[in-house]
Amino acid sequence: MDIWSSLLESASICKATTSRTILLLGGSPTTQESFIQQLVASAGSGVYSIKGRTSRIANEFALGYVYFDVFDRDQEDVILRLNIYTLTFIYDSYARLIVDLLQRDKLTFETLLVTILLDWEEPRRWVRDLAQYIKFLKGLVLKGLDQDVRASGLRKCSQRYRQLSSISFTEVLDFPSRSAEMDIPLGKGEYDAPLGVELLVAVMNSERIDVLERQFGRKDDEFDFIQQFLRTVLLKHGASLVYLSSESKSLFPLLYYLLSPSLLSEHSRNILIEASKNIQPNVVDRDSLLIPSGWDSWSKILLIKEGFDVDGVSSGWSTDVLSNEGDMEGIIEVYEDVVHGFGGPPGGANGKEMSQEELEIRSTTAQEFLKGQLAEINSIEVS
DSSP: OHHHHHHHHHHHHHHOOOEEEEEEESSOHHHHHHHHHHHHHTTTTTTOEEEEOOSSOSOSSSEEEEEEEEEOTTSOSEEEEEEEEEESSOOHHHHHHHHHHHTSOHHHHHTOEEEEEEETTOGGGHHHHHHHHHHIIIIIIGGGSOHHHHHHHHHHHHHHHHHHHTOOOTTTOOOOOOOTTSOOOOOTTSSSSOOSSEEEEEEEOTTHHHHHHHTTOOOHHHHHHHHHHHHHHHHHTTOEEEEOOTTOOOHHHHHHHHHHHHHSOTTOHHHHHHHHTTOOOBSSSTTSOEEOTTTOOHHHHHHHOTTOOHHHHHHHHIIIIISTTOOSHHHHHHHHHHHGGGOSOOOSGGGOOOOHHHHOOOOOOHHHHHHHHHHHHHHHHHO
16 A cells, blocks of 8 residues: 555656746736736747636736646646736735745745736836835735745745846846856845845836827936836846836746746756747837846946936835835835826825725625525515
């Protein structure tokens, strides 16, 4: 009996599908659905394909969920299962849902990719929303995890950042890359505030950039400032940044590249390099911006436009957002003073504040529910 148990266990391990988790924060239910549809569409490069449900995703209330299977070129073997959890609004009461999810299995947290959605419909709100998402993750979700789980996740995430930062994209800019075998110090303002999770910020509807320029008179200087501000902040967390239009095909290759260090063994660097060939950092095409984790630096940010206070933004983010005493307003005002002409309410995450009473649905006991149903049935019979 023990022999059969051992054989069955070995077979199940061999056949087990590798799975990874994405936590999708922000945006509207429609925007989240659009993101997921782009993810599936951008995988159709002939190398991979994705199968799963892409419409009518259950993401309107609290924590939504959908999963997809990624197949190899011949569509015979499932090489990866993507579990995507969605959260449109962030409230303190929702943090426990995510904590419970992440603590089911330590591997889920160690290989988690948090994706924050922003939208070119309301660029004025980006920094305020981003600050609230980071505070939500750092102060409520991550703090709620067991200390050993949190420490293990931070260690694994730092190792992955080192792996990603050792990849050279020489076709884009001739900057020296780090060696995976050498412990070269990180640059100033780079990965000095790790969250312990992989982070991607995806900005939807980038085709609207042309509309903002032509119809609303927005200038190149403003678009440059927005890009430099976001990149400076995200560099502190080792995050990736991508602008997505309805025609973008870079989403799945980027996600696969970010997930590949956690998918592969320590000695599979060649496969990571292969994954990197399907993406290229892009700072030239402003509607197709792509900044992979580990590629950026202050010197590259300043190439966009000299005079940007990269040091001031970086330290301001640390003081106003990341410290327990910060109220966020200082650094947010720096951003909003420049982009106020883009319109849109400053708001909070997703543009509206809801009271606890509006947020929560009060449950009733079974007896109260049945009593209400009986009253309804009686009223129908009487009429």
